[in-house]
Amino acid sequence: MRSLVNISDKLSSKEINPTMQRIKIYEYLYGNKSHPTVDTVFVNVHKEFPTLSKATVYNTLNLFVEKNLIQEISIEGNESRYDYNLTNHGHFKCKTCGSITDFKITKNVLNDTNIKGFRAEEQHIYIKGVCKDCIV
Numbered sequence: 001m002r003s004l005v006n007i008s009d010k011l012s013s014k015e016i017n018p019t020m021q022r023i024k025i026y027e028y029l030y031g032n033k034s035h036p037t038v039d040t041v042f043v044n045v046h047k048e049f050p051t052l053s054k055a056t057v058y059n060t061l062n063l064f065v066e067k068n069l070i071q072e073i074s075i076e077g078n079e080s081r082y083d084y085n086l087t088n089h090g091h092f093k094c095k096t097c098g099s100i101t102d103f104k105i106t107k108n109v110l111n112d113t114n115i116k117g118f119r120a121e122e123q124h125i126y127i128k129g130v131c132k133d134c135i136v
């Protein structure tokens with residue numbers, strides 16, 4: 001999955017032209033389960049790709065979200081983070097170190113919603129607390 005050829009196929013299957021920059025950005029997201037922000041993606045991919053601009057990173061992430069390749073999550077106000085994991089999962093944010101960790105959701109609240117006439121499409125479960133590395 002990590003190989004460039006596979007990423008390229010994956011982008012093509014979503015009707016995204018697989019340019020080298022886009023491949024590198026997707027590869028970074030896939031290899032980092034830390035739910036990076038635009039800035040984090042930019043700083044890291046830019047090291048390998050000095051011609052990359054922040055606007056390109058921003059546009060690429062938006063395109064990936066639009067094409068359902070990744071999801072955008074915002075836990076705190078205006079801070080968008082990007083997640084390649086599209087399966088239904090919750091996020092635990094550590095108040096001490098700021099890390100965001102995935103956890104499994106065993107109950108699918110989405111299927112349980114019974115507000116008459118409404119169609120539920122997304123569920124976001126966020127928990128805030130202290131991660132195990134910060135509990136000493």
Ligand SMILES: [Zn+2]
Pocket residue numbers: 094095096097098099130131132133134
């Ligand atoms: Zn922590």
Ligand SMILES: [Zn+2]
Pocket residue numbers: 035083085089090091101102
């Ligand atoms: Zn996640």
